[in-house]
Amino acid sequence: MAKRSAPEVNAGSMADIAFLLLIFFLVTTTIETDTGLSRKLPPIEENEEDVIIKQKNIFTVLINGKDQLLVEDELMELKNLRKAAIEFLDNGGGTGEDACSYCKGKKNPASSDNPDKAIISLKNERETTYSTYISVQNELVAAYNELRDRRAQELYGITFKDMEANYDNVNWVGNKSKLKEQIEKIKLEYPQKLSEVQQ
Amino acid sequence: MSKFNKKKSGDLPAISTASLPDIVFMLLFFFMVATVMRDTTLKIKNELPSADQIEKLDKKDLIMYIYIGQPSERFQSQYGKESRIQLNDKFADVSDVQAFIAAERASKREELIPFLTTALKVDKDANMGLVGDVKQELRKANALKINYTTKKGDISANKK
Numbered sequence: 500m501a502k503r504s505a506p507e508v509n510a511g512s513m514a515d516i517a518f519l520l521l522i523f524f525l526v527t528t529t530i531e532t533d534t535g536l537s538r539k540l541p542p543i544e545e546n547e548e549d550v551i552i553k554q555k556n557i558f559t560v561l562i563n564g565k566d567q568l569l570v571e572d573e574l575m576e577l578k579n580l581r582k583a584a585i586e587f588l589d590n591g592g593g594t595g596e597d598a599c600s601y602c603k604g605k606k607n608p609a610s611s612d613n614p615d616k617a618i619i620s621l622k623n624e625r626e627t628t629y630s631t632y633i634s635v636q637n638e639l640v641a642a643y644n645e646l647r648d649r650r651a652q653e654l655y656g657i658t659f660k661d662m663e664a665n666y667d668n669v670n671w672v673g674n675k676s677k678l679k680e681q682i683e684k685i686k687l688e689y690p691q692k693l694s695e696v697q698q
Numbered sequence: 699m700s701k702f703n704k705k706k707s708g709d710l711p712a713i714s715t716a717s718l719p720d721i722v723f724m725l726l727f728f729f730m731v732a733t734v735m736r737d738t739t740l741k742i743k744n745e746l747p748s749a750d751q752i753e754k755l756d757k758k759d760l761i762m763y764i765y766i767g768q769p770s771e772r773f774q775s776q777y778g779k780e781s782r783i784q785l786n787d788k789f790a791d792v793s794d795v796q797a798f799i800a801a802e803r804a805s806k807r808e809e810l811i812p813f814l815t816t817a818l819k820v821d822k823d824a825n826m827g828l829v830g831d832v833k834q835e836l837r838k839a840n841a842l843k844i845n846y847t848t849k850k851g852d853i854s855a856n857k858k
Binding site: 533 | 715716718719722723725726729730732733734746747748749750751752753754755756758766815817820821822823824825826827829830833836837838840841842843844845846847848849850853856857
């Protein structure tokens with residue numbers, strides 16, 4: 500008898516098995532969201548002394564229980580908030596020591612002295628819905644980011660966002676410590692001073 | 699001579715399905731790799747709001763999740779319709795948050811504790827009252843790094 504070859508295994512059901520597994524993974528997959536707005540809470544400390552902040556350096560934003568926005572004691576639409584915040588932060592109305600050389604604002608003496616002094620105070624009521632709160636936070640962070648982007652564009656010809664992306668990118672070719680310095684400089688010029696008032 | 703006119707039948711040849719398993723396996727591998735198994739079963743409604751100034755959270759193992767939202771339908775008879783906090787697999791009270799943070803910290807290596815971030819996964823219809831209470835508890839527990847988890851999208855999607 501001649502050498503007989505082994506019979507071929509029927510692979511026709513392989514597709515069925517693979518489909519079964521595929522459907523299982525399709526059903527169980529949840530693409531988890533892992534993005535968000537990062538914030539830092541203020542630490543609890545015994546206030547020995549109250550820091551005196553000039554009224555003109557505070558930008559108050561209040562969201563009431565009906566999700567209405569009260570900015571500097573005036574009603575405001577959410578879409579105007581970003582512009583108002585930028586105007587406040589970038590005002591640069593200070594003189595002498597408080598003067599701001601890089602601000603492009605109106606230099607209104609009744610508004611903030613410089614971005615380092617300007618504080619945004621965000622207050623909400625218990626009935627405020629979370630989505631409105633996030634929208635407001637988003638707009639305020641956007642105001643800071645826009646100013647930082649503009650400043651970075653002026654100084655280094657690249658947006659702040661790209662600078663941070665480059666810093667995190669391991670494949671980026673360039674001097675990272677210098678980049679870090681530049682990022683810190685911009686963060687210092689436009690610090691995020693966003694205070695949340697606890698009820 | 700029949701050797702030469704064997705394939706004279708006029709039928710269309712059947713399409714080969716031999717590569718079907720390959721295609722299916724390819725899809726299968728994609729989903730296997732992309733799947734993140736949830737480690738907690740959500741007992742609440744958790745529809746996240748949208749924002750566009752977001753940062754990506756890396757280091758999944760250094761994140762503590764706090765869920766807030768309305769109990770889902772099958773729990774409503776027991777827990778009511780008011781927003782609740784969920785820690786791990788069960789409903790919790792505001793007073794449980796500090797214990798939760800302590801337990802999470804205890805389960806991590808000591809040098810990693812300063813890098814722990816609390817991700818607040820809050821339903822978009824929840825009230826800020828509860829969120830504010832949780833934030834206050836986090837301050838007491840000295841867990842100051844927080845992240846409001848949001849979807850990427852325009853904020854106009856947040857309006858009702």
